[in-house]
Amino acid sequence: MAFRWCAWKKTAAGLAFAGAMSISGLTAVPAANAEEPEWHHATALTGTPKYGPEVTHFDYVDPDAPKGGTVRLASSGGFDTFNILAQKGHAAPGILTVYESLMEPSLDEEDISAQYGVLAEAVRFPDDFSWVEYRMNPDARWHDGEPVTAEDVVWSFEKAIELDPRRKFYYQNVSSVEIVGDRTIRFTFDTSGNRELPKIMGQLTVLPKHWWNGTDDKGRARDISRASLEPPLGSGPYKIKEFSPNRQVIYTRVEDYWGKNLPIRAGTHNFDEIRYISFLDDAVRFEAFKGDQYDYHVERSSSQWAKRYDFPATRDGRVVKEIFPDNSSGVMQGFFLNLRREKFQNPDIRQALNYAYDFETTNEIVSANLLKRVNSYFAGTELASSGLPEGKELEILEEVRDMVPPEVFTEEYQNPVGGNPQNVRANLREAVKLFRKAGYELKDRKMIDPKTGEQFTIEFLYTDKGRERTLLPYAKNLESIGIKPVLRLIDVSQYVNRVRSRDFDTVVLAVGQSLSPGNEQREYWGSESADNPSSANYAGIKNPAIDKLIDKVIFAEDRETLVAATHALDRVLLWNHYVVPQFYSDETRTARWNRFAHPEKMPEYGTGFPDIWWYDEELAAKTGAAK
Template structure:
């Protein structure tokens, strides 16, 4: 399934998302009649909203405009150009200034409506799609958004950004076919997701990037810059301190403020982002009323760090929002490009060394559950033995996949007691011995070469060190020599891009309709592509075949079966040591904001998009604007 625009804008830094649960099983979309124009696209059937709808149901169309919200970003930045990969960009903080051809509805599954585009047309075989731009769509300098801008943007992303190059690689041509019409032609028919994927293209102004800056120098779309870029969205950059803060201001004459998909959204006059290198400092800033809102990713903090006066006085609100949109695989990830991790028995042995139950008790206050699927939290997660429909798919690759796929349900080892830990350690050592390793002088060595088994656990977040340090002694009990190293975010990103790591922690978000992104996650072509999300380095013909089976599924039931088949094969290769998940997003906010009475089913907190500043509430917390 196409990833949301916001996820795409963050994907250059290996976007991660928390798992969401959903049991909806609607039918696939019926192909549109040839040459018919529509205002929205859905993978699952008819769109909810008619062409003349006035606003989404989950917004307050009368929401007041005004006020300031102060938010955090972790790390730093040195670039405003979202086309350039491999640098620490301010992408997460400035995504409100950009727009795509379409926007996702937060109360429907896999459904998009026109934003910069007013209409969409595609043939019954999905071999192409044509987008018609809104005549009123304007850049912040007043010039119209044109098909030439769309063509320029696609070509720039494909040329300079490895992730987007892969994401849009099935687009063979993009051309202007009318005054406001732009047509994307695909490399093959039948790929139902491609019309939506290109609809999420972020559009950039051709005339701006081919022009000159204030110094007279011609801009370079392939280079980093801290010049505030021209865009078309509801906000623009007002001010910034490089690497430390960014202030966005609402564009008062924004072209799209009255179109249906935007009514009730983007209500704050200013969005202020403060950058913190340390999450502990960011938390203290929130407690000191320097920040208005935060999402809490630490179970320890959620259990212990919010016992301060403003919470007791109800000036600060703690609230959890259910995640219903996605599943996830978060894990310790092996770089199987390295010889020591090529044997799945070695990788499985390290799973036996991981005592999740004790870690959950000691570090996470028992808040998490163990992940046992690459699609954890969705109906797409495999369990038990394969169904009849799954077996028909798996039979096509029987001789190319682990035999356990057909005979056993995948499970993770269970720790939590001294007896279980000892049993797991014995089994881990047995696997290592069968893979050609032995213990000599209390060290694990390759019995063929005598080389010690050494590995580095690499991270960029100092707060995650406690997890790595918890795992380290268990690996050392198996005789491994283990180093834990934390580097800054830029160095970490560069090491991942060059595949210079042993083991890292990563997560892959999964939509309710997996598809083309699976090639980017696990496909052979992505394994050697710098910047791709195939961090593991998987090159497997059977997995490639199953990915294509997912992408070209014929109906919802077929998609579910194909995805479960792919899940089983990935699991039984033991490419990762699965970690943990939590079915909600934890948030804390100073109580100075309003929100719609009924929140969108698939929007999590949807903050700050559909919230607004409530002056009356704010006065009670000691702030007026």
Template sequence: MAITRRHLLQGGAVAAMAPALGLNKNVSAIGTAHAQSAPDGLKWRHGVSTFGDIKYPAGFKRFDYVNPDAPKGGVARLFELGTYDSFNIVVAGVKGSFPAGVSRIYESLMDSASDEPDSYYGTVAELVTYPDDFSYVIYRLRPIARWHDGKPITPEDVIFSFDVFKKNSPRASFYYQHIVKAEKVGDHDVKFTFDSPGNRELPLITGQLNVLPKHWWEGTDAQGRKRDVTATTLEPPLGSGPYRIKDFVAGRTLVLERVKEHWGKDLPSSIGQHNFDELRYEFFRDDVVGRQAFRADQFDWYAERSAKEWSVAYDFPAVHDKRVIKEKFPVLSSGRMQGWAFNLRRPLFKDVRLRRAFNAVFDFEEMNRVLSTGEYHRDSSYFDGIPDFMATGLPEGLELQMLEPLRDKVPAEVFTTPYKDPVNGSPENVRNNLREATRWLKEAGFEVRDRKLVDPAGQSVTVEILSPDEGNERIALFYRPSLERLGVTVNIRRVDDVQFQNRTRDFDFDMTTVVWPQSLSPGNEQREWFGSQAADKPGSRNMGGIKNPAVDALIERIIFAKDRKEQIAACKAMDRVLLWNFYCVTQFNYGFQRYARWDRFSRPDPLPKYGISAFPDVWWYDAEKAAKIGKRS
């Protein structure tokens, strides 16, 4: 379930209509559907999870981790890396680049709780029901749910949203590929039918659907032109969420304003959240300029990605006198693999021995010491950060049972050798790994001529590493001499955000840094990360082009796992197979997120376990703190 849960929205005139619509009533008085029986003898549920029980019972008032009395008001100014040229989330990744902040203008059918690993509670949908075989799901919409223009959110809106995402968004079409039909089955009810039973995650990922306003997208703009949901646009779209677009400068700034009479402000999942009157997103081309702007108090909150910069770039008066706070938050909600992905569509990278050689010569230990103050560890798993799913030792028990039928489709080492990252960091280790890499290349038919590596056909081996930003470029520059020792000619190409998206969408690269995120409940998204069907779909997340029948089979075991034990075994097995195929040069991970902030804000204590910093969702503007540190620049 690693695909983003929520996305986008915009505004209208709901505030003036609120009394007539009854939006000032307490939401708990509206749950009429609780008294009605669900179809087919099923029961309505207010929340769902893939396995096990949910924490919050029917009728709960709020999440435990929020401050229900948090004051509303103030402005939070946020940093965004890159740029944008569209507000249309439907074609994101295909046409244009949209700002992440737009996700706050839309509501989804359900939303997650940040103190549970895998639970969802109704937002636009009030209730949900599905049979024991998970062959379909029915969502009942809240009668009070409204667009910012005051019109109700209808089943027709939900069906329209599902259809346009599935038809026009490559990622959504793949993610929702097993949802075959959406239909209206009641005044407030929408039924989604699946192509087969047994996939217990499909009801949940259906609930992640961002609902779009059908009447707005099928209407005309201020100039009388018919809107096109398949095209990019900078017309602020109509939304239904707690924020709407107030102002923007294309590619540079986005300002969201809180919808003060938002229809869902009293929902249990909203109490104590969305506390800022304005969220301002400032866009910067790179982190270097961004840090300088933060230091000059041009924005309030900055996520520092560089361990080195965290150590050396914050030596200025505002840090010394505590007007700027540095804080690290543990990452407990997810795991990941980060590495230079090989584009397996290129013939050069077909042989696993070449990929293994490239992995062996990356001197992570020296890079970590020189560039990152030793804070990182090298990724040793595609689930790094989630110990339950990380392959360790040799396969045994249920995991071994899953792998046995695939023995002829996986590297022999899967059964004989625990995977370990190569260790460099000393001249002796570097020489040993270079010798091993040279041996693997020779076995694969490569040889060195005139100090240049050539492939079995006698062609010089030249590789371009595509980089989207200064941080990635710095690591690639460190890696290049290691490849050059093998005789590889290495070009490093840094491009801007839009070019990077276009080139990776079209798989126009040799190697590039990819992050494969993993949730605490892996499922259908694994098909897009690693599945053969996604390998050749433009815009898919299978960036490397992995086509492996063993991986495909293990993905299905993850998705159709009947319990947590089976899910864990399948994840370990897939992890092991991915590692021994060397689909990337593994990079590094760190179990914390670093943030620096101007001390104008307060937060609940403790923060939700799986919310990392949870900023700005559950934080609020603290006028007393702000007064102490002075006016913003």
């Protein structure tokens, strides 16, 4: 159930209510009369939610954490709208702190898909998952004091699918939504047996219908379909205090926030202000961090982590480096090849491009050997396939045997290994063989299509000049086998437009995966999404075997089947060579100006920053006031 698009990503939270819940595989325990399903305070895909209705706070927070202070964060690319449904423009960083969803996850459960109510005080659904009902918390309020209503939920859903094609696709199984009681909303589905659908609806971000149907301070009617820089009305723990488009937005904590005394909010949202400062260039952003222009930096460059943190503030302790394990998600990061281009439709060509990529040398020279090679679409998790298929996974794959590469059954997928001249030369020879198998010829040191006489060319789109550290060695290898690489550095807006319009050969993308995959797999790899310009199927994959395996994941009845089906899906994706896999890290590397503290027991999944951290006056006094 990994929904990773930026405007939808939510932080962890939960809520305790009357009425215990005991479910297995997200199956609600029926009421005593076996007529209606019971109401519950939480859901879990497998097993039982960790926190019962009597809980006062999550284990990974300090319920007595002090309130106050400011934290300054950095963002990239600027912003020009606060409207999360607008299809044009870039939404402001942190905008979701203004809003609430029906339910949210915690950060420390064995079943990472467990959700607890926020705007909804309770949830119920039948054994066949054909519908779900949410009962609204009567205390939920917008910042203007008006109640958050069932009508707001229905309106938010209808506007989401009306205005956003990706949300419409994601919610495609919802056949109707209706108010069935004073505070109760029912979503009815066009299918049964999909245990994830009730949880998907809990992710819905709720917007204020009365505000959007009103007028602004100049008497103009608001239009939710258009980008807007009018600070929106929300129901969350923060609201916008001030802003400068494309430069900075400041959120201030809502003192009379309706949910501040809920058990799920204990020890969270401790900062009086959260500031997001926008930078257009990563190099400038890092220099700004060194100069104390913002407080907390997540370092995604292993090379920079290894080589660029020896500056005065780290040496004297004013800046603290801390590494947190990343157990919360998997990832496929790589060169996504656009199958809509005829030259990439042959899997031999796609595999040859992987043989030309020398990860090991790049990792050593550029990244100080701090990265791992991506070997799965779910790299870093138990969902990554390995070895040869057996047991339940093999049973699932047998159903698509005639539709998948035979290697799926006979060979463990392995990326080519470089790292020394002998291996690299052998890999490049194999790449040339694959190109020849696909009908190309190496003439005058150029890889030529004999039908057209044209040299094979591949254009790499990117927005950050720092990417050239890894692109240039790859380009050199491609040139050595007659391929013409074109490195195209463009601005963010042009990049977004070209990716959206599918006008690219290859781009480096990272598709994140949760530990409970489900319906979003259709969005990433399903045939139906391939021709949708708003989808996340960037490669343009259309493969009926993959469609069948995605359904196996979605309709898995228990964790064992879910894992087996995901292994099968992963294996078939890998053997089709849609992506040249790059690298990943299973840890989060952070640096911060030493003004902040966190609970002694940290969550298993994520750093919880800034939600469960707080401003430490004593540390700040030693470090010095922020600039």
